[in-house]
Amino acid sequence: MQPTSIPETIPFRTLDPLKGAHKAILGVLVLIGVIAVVLAPTHPDRLWQALLFNWLYFSSIAMGMVMVAVALHLTNAKWAWSIRRFPLGGVAFLPISFLILPIILLGGKEHLFHHWLHVEGDGVIEAKQAWLNFPGMFTRDIVALIVLFGLALAFAYFSLRPDMHDVGEERHRGLYARMTSGWRGQHEEVARSRHMLNRIGVVLGISYAVLWGIIAIDLAMSLAPHWFSTMFPVAFFMGGFHAGIAFTAIAVTVMRRHLSLESLITRSQYHDLGKLVFAFAVFWMYLQWSQYVVIWYGLLPVEQEWVARRFTGLFAPLVRAAVFLVFVIPFFGLLTRPPKKTPAILAFFAGLILVGHWIERYLLVVPSLWEGDTLPLGFTEIGIGLGFLGLFLAAYLTYLSRVPLLPSKASLAVAETHPVPVHTTAPQTL
DSSP: OOOOOOOSOOOOOOOOOOOHHHHHHHHHHHHHHHHHHHHGGGSHHHHHHHHHHHHHHHHHHHHHHHHHHHHHHHTTOGGGTTTTTTGGGGGGGHHHHHHHHHHHHHHHHHHHSHHHHSOOSOHHHHHTTTTSOHHHHHHHHHHHHHHHHHHHHHHHHHHHGGGOSSOOOGGGHHHHHHHTTTOOOHHHHHHHHHHHHHHHHHHHHHHHHHHHHHHHHHHTGGGSTTOOOTTHHHHHHHHHHHHHHHHHHHHHHHHHHHTTOTTTSOHHHHHHHHHHHHHHHHHHHHHHHHHHHHHHHHOOHHHHHHHHHHHSGGGHHHHHHHHIIIIIHHHHHSSSHHHHHOHHHHHHHHHHHHHHHHHHHHHHHHHHHOOSSSOOOSHHHHHHHHHHHHHHHHHHHHHHHHSOSSOOHHHHHHHHHOOSOOOOSSOOOO
């Protein structure tokens, strides 16, 4: 990554409050989702499948964005000093995600998990009942989200706290006062926050791999209970990380001019961000191929069935679309330097990647459950996706309008002075 100079004066930046037109657009998106849900009872299987894979998609983006912020912190990515709080905004959707999942699990269990809920005489599934039982799965997944989302919120708290004290932002003085309760002074707060972020970041990184992998096994792989793949959870959580990078590229591009950050987010930084988008597109394809090639040369019927349902018949065009959108087109489009350094072009390819990952999450869920003769991809699936998009953007834009999007000069100066965790005399508590 290329070195990036930090200016002498760093402005305070938050997004202006949303205008009526913007709120109306978000409201229309959510309304479309509600209408799709209301009209879906004639196809209850499609309703719950659409809710599940859209939840997996947007929750993966949100957690993936937080993990991008964690990675930038743990690697001490100085090149991204003016970018790192944009991916942190994924944390704003996590409370919404947490509230939606129990509704999906409790309301849709008969439609989503019927392959193993009431199966008798199937020795394979009976052998897995210690894991594949609904009370255990529900408890396990809710606890996993509490731990994972709790760590993400703690990481966001310590990332933002040092720059939310006495900044003169009248609109959110109450929020800032709560966030900085028990203030200890700028130097000590930054040192303490950096120390806590180093600890939380490591735990969160491990927890993301383990707990988000468990979510993948329970809510996607278990839909085809005879099939299993040790590569599946890895491909799942890395796909979320890649989607988080792609959304970050779009958010930075859209907000860069709106917030007058052209001099603080440079083409050099876009080049580095573009390299991440490109590299993880290649890595995503590597993981998918690694899972497929083992199944191909193993020739085991129970493994082939999962692949065959997707690579042939109704879903084959969508598999090709996902590969082209996530890997092939971005690979050739971002192979050279100029596209990575051009904001609009990078955002365009990032948008294609996000569409491809939406199709990928669809393919993880629907083919395992659908038994009809026509492709189940219409207003129900897209409408519910637009509803989730409205909720996601509303949460993210609320975050952008309330927190300082650039670290203060004092915060960066203290971090430079103390490149390793600093132990202070104050108690190290959350």
